[in-house]
Amino acid sequence: MPGGSLRERLRSAGTAQFIGPAAERVTFEELSEAYLSDYRVNARSLRDAERAVTWLHKTFAFNRAIDITADRINAYIEARLADKAARATINRELAALRRMLTLAMRAGKLPSRPHIAMLEENNARGGFFEAAEFEEVCKHLPEELADFATFAYLTGWRKGEIQKLQWAEVDMAGQVIRLRAANSKNKRGRVLMLRSELLALIQRRHESRRLECPYVFNRKGEPIGDFRKSWGNACEAAGVGVRLFHDLRRTAAQAD
Numbered sequence: 001m002p003g004g005s006l007r008e009r010l011r012s013a014g015t016a017q018f019i020g021p022a023a024e025r026v027t028f029e030e031l032s033e034a035y036l037s038d039y040r041v042n043a044r045s046l047r048d049a050e051r052a053v054t055w056l057h058k059t060f061a062f063n064r065a066i067d068i069t070a071d072r073i074n075a076y077i078e079a080r081l082a083d084k085a086a087r088a089t090i091n092r093e094l095a096a097l098r099r100m101l102t103l104a105m106r107a108g109k110l111p112s113r114p115h116i117a118m119l120e121e122n123n124a125r126g127g128f129f130e131a132a133e134f135e136e137v138c139k140h141l142p143e144e145l146a147d148f149a150t151f152a153y154l155t156g157w158r159k160g161e162i163q164k165l166q167w168a169e170v171d172m173a174g175q176v177i178r179l180r181a182a183n184s185k186n187k188r189g190r191v192l193m194l195r196s197e198l199l200a201l202i203q204r205r206h207e208s209r210r211l212e213c214p215y216v217f218n219r220k221g222e223p224i225g226d227f228r229k230s231w232g233n234a235c236e237a238a239g240v241g242v243r244l245f246h247d248l249r250r251t252a253a254q255a256d
Contacts, residue, residue: 026065026109031100032057038103048131052096055080060097065104070114073097077119087119091239092132094118099135118239129153129251133240140234145227147201148217149248154198156252159245163224166214172206175199 032053039049059076060068073094080090094116101113129137134153138146151162157179164183171178179190194202205216213221228245235243 023110024064024066026104028057028060028063028065028068030109031065031104034103034107035096035100038099048092049096052093052132055093056097065101065110068097068101068114070116073114073116088130088133088240091118092130095132095136095239099132120241129240129243129247133238134248134251136238137234137240137243140237141230144217144219144224145230145234147205148224148227149231149245150201151198151217152245152248153252154201155192156249158249162217163215165216167206167209167216168214170202170206170216172202177202 036046036049036053039046056076059079060072077090077094080093081087095118098113098116101110101116104110105113134149138149141149148162151157152159161179161183165177165179169178169180169183170176175194177192177194179192181187181189184190192198202216209216210218210221215223217224219225231245232242235241
């Protein structure tokens with residue numbers, strides 16, 4: 001019987017193990033649709049997300065979400081390794097699957113999700129972040145650092161330039177940032193138009209700004225200082241290996 005016997009279901013009612021009729025109806029297609037919708041709203045490009053969904057679909061198409069168990073995920077990993085898929089590629093697919101299941105949990109459609117462990121990577125693309133990889137890293141950063149990193153990811157600005165960015169350089173009405181030459185490494189001013197995700201980011205920062213603090217990105221009113229430890233821990237937790245913050249600058253350059 002789907003979801004276990006009636007006696008087993010009654011025994012688990014009210015616990016984290018209980019799977020109700022609504023959860024039993026959630027399919028992989030529903031998971032992937034919600035994931036791609038979330039990506040359209042919050043991410044830069046659908047290319048990597050759609051590629052991950054395509055590979056996952058080959059195995060989990062028309063499956064119920066509750067049937068995507070740890071054992072089946074491990075079997076998927078083994079099959080992809082047998083196909084000679086790169087570990088970094090498999091990790092992006094696993095990150096996509098984990099995000100799908102997490103979104104379903106947050107929406108109250110699933111009571112839990114299986115643990116999905118990332119593979120150790122020996123072949124990560126040095127100096128470059130895929131969108132899914134960056135998204136995963138941000139989940140493990142404090143909000144102020146996630147915003148800081150997202151700005152770097154979207155613009156390619158240097159860390160020091162972002163640390164020095166002040167509200168006096170931001171024209172919210174005109175939706176533009178005018179970086180002062182003194183704060184630019186090459187000593188040349190720069191104009192940055194605020195559009196789409198970048199505009200939403202700056203608006204969010206503006207809504208939570210501290211009037212006594214001139215810096216766009218700050219920690220409780222203080223300038224962002226050294227965060228190498230937090231960055232390293234986030235990359236490790238995200239399963240992307242050792243990455244430099246400067247890799248975000250290289251990523252932005254390749255995206256352009």
